[in-house]
Amino acid sequence: MPIPTASPRALHRAFPIARQRGRFHLGALLALLVSAVGLATAWWLISQPPRVERRMAVETPPPLVDVVVAQQRAAAPALHGFGRVIAEREAHLASRVAGQLLDFAPGTLPGMVVEAGAPLAHLDDADLRLALREAEAALVQAQAQLAMERGEQQRAQAEYQSFGRDLPADRRALVLREPQLRVAEAEVERASTARDRARLDLERATLSAPWRGMVQARLLGAGSEVTSGTELLHLVDVSRFWVRASLPGEALAWLAPAAGEESGSPVALTSRGWPIGHERHGALIAVLPALEENGLQAQLLVAVDDPLGLDGKAPPLRLGDVVRLDFTTNPQADLFVLPAAALRPGDEVWVLDEDNRLRRRSVDVVHLSDDRVLLGAGLENDLQVVVSQLGQPREGMRLRPRVADGERPAGADREPAT
Structure with a gap:
């Protein structure tokens, strides 16, 4: 009877473990072979000396400067600085007599320009007029007393001449009433002075502008009772303003302040508040003796005529404004x-x-x-x-x-x- 043979599929199903073990041994062998080849290649690359490719040196151009x-x-250097506008001359006008402030003159308002000698304020002058009349009467009385004393002196002179004897000088002066005449003359002088003082007080009842200026403020109102020395108005001179500026001390060697009839270094002034392209012109008039407290810089004064532009179309300078100053220096x-x-x-x-x-x-x-x-x-x-x-x-x-x-x-x- 023939022996039956098994098919490959049957053998695979019968012996699966043996097949897997064969595959495992073959994979491990291949992994070891790949590792060995990689290590050998790495060792060869490391052991080889580096190859440097030689190239022609390129000359670096010098730096461009x-x-x-x-x-x-x-x-000469261009010197500039900043300064603050201040008044060259200002005054707090006060009454020199006592009385009631009646009213200010028309046009005496803050911001208005008044001319020199123009009336600014009026005080009640009734009492001053009476005082003037009294002083004038006293003067007339003193003049009459002087006239009578001169008549008495003429009579004494005639009697002395008829006496026919010469007296010592001191006794002769008494006989001729010379002391009485001097007293009468002194009384006339005193009465005349009192009359002039009363007249002057009456004139001072009207407050006048000492120079052309602008009214900065009215310090009292109408109806106020004032005494001698009471301030009524704040007036600022409009003919010229000053600008106080600061510069380093070494800058003074390039500038020349005013000396005698010669004007100082010209200065151009500009302000942010002015239209573009507008500027004012002034001159350096003085270098102050004290240094600025904060920066210890030299302080200078620059004068600007007609600062408010009243006589022209120049932009106005305002008190307290900060302006830029460009100085013209000496080369x-x-x-x-x-x-x-x-x-x-x-x-x-x-x-x-x-x-x-x-x-x-x-x-x-x-x-x-x-x-x-x-x-x-x-x-x-x-x-x-x-x-x-x-x-x-x-x-x-x-x-x-x-x-x-x-x-x-x-x-x-x-x-x-x-």
């Missing part, structure tokens, strides 16, 4: 004018030599502002001064100049030395 050409000339000869960026720490500048190499120069700083610097000694004409910033400046480093204003610098066409 902006320069200006130094030229010696007469120059000095033989100075170098450079941008402020050209000055380096330690009062140095960077210049280029004939080979366009950087050189340091110590200079004498005459004036330094926000945008430019004035130098004295330390430079020569036609030197190229560097105004650009450099990250690591070195003495002797080569640079490429470019004139800031578009001019071609000296030596720009020359090939740099090797």
Whole structure:
């Protein structure tokens, strides 16, 4: 009887564990083989020396910098500051006699301009008129007493001459009534003075403007009882205002205050409240002896005529306003004018030599502002001064100049030395 044979599918179903174990051994062997090949490749790459590709060196061009050409000339700094407008002359007008304030004159209002000598206020003058009449009567009485005393002196003179004897001087003066005559004359003088005082008090009952000015304020109202010295009006002179400004002390060397008949340095004034393009003109009249308390700067006074523009169409200056002042300065000869960026720490500048190499120069700083610097000694004409910033400046480093204003610098066409 033939032996039955099993099919592959039957064998697979009969022995599944043996098949899986065969696959496991084959996968582990392949993993170990791949790891070994990777480690060998990595070891070979690490053990190989690095290969450096040699290239031709590229020459780095010198840094490009902006320069200006130094030229010696007469120059002056642009000085400006800010100042506050103050009155040159103002007065608190007071009554010099006692009485009742009747009323102010027409037009005596705050903000109105009054002319010199114009009446401003009137006081009740009834009592003053009576006092004047009394003083005039006293004067007439004293004059009559003097006339009678002169008659008595003439009579005494005639009697003395008829007496026919000479008396000593002191006795003769008594006989001729000379002391009585002097008393009578003194009484006339006293009465005349009292009359003039009463007349003056009557005139002072009307308060008048001492000069052309603007009424700042009325300090009392009509009907007020005032005494001698009571203030009635605040008046400001409109012919000229002052502007008090502050500048550093070294700026005074460029300015000239007024001296005698010569006017001081001209000053241009501008204000934010004025129309664009409008300005006023004044003159420096004095430098005050005291420094400003906060910044310890010099204080200056600038005078401006017709500040309110009453005689023209100029914009008005107002008391208390803050204005900008641009001073006209006196130039000095033989100075170098450079941008402020050209000055380096330690009062140095960077210049280029004939080979366009950087050189340091110590200079004498005459004036330094926000945008430019004035130098004295330390430079020569036609030197190229560097105004650009450099990250690591070195003495002797080569640079490429470019004139800031578009001019071609000296030596720009020359090939740099090797």
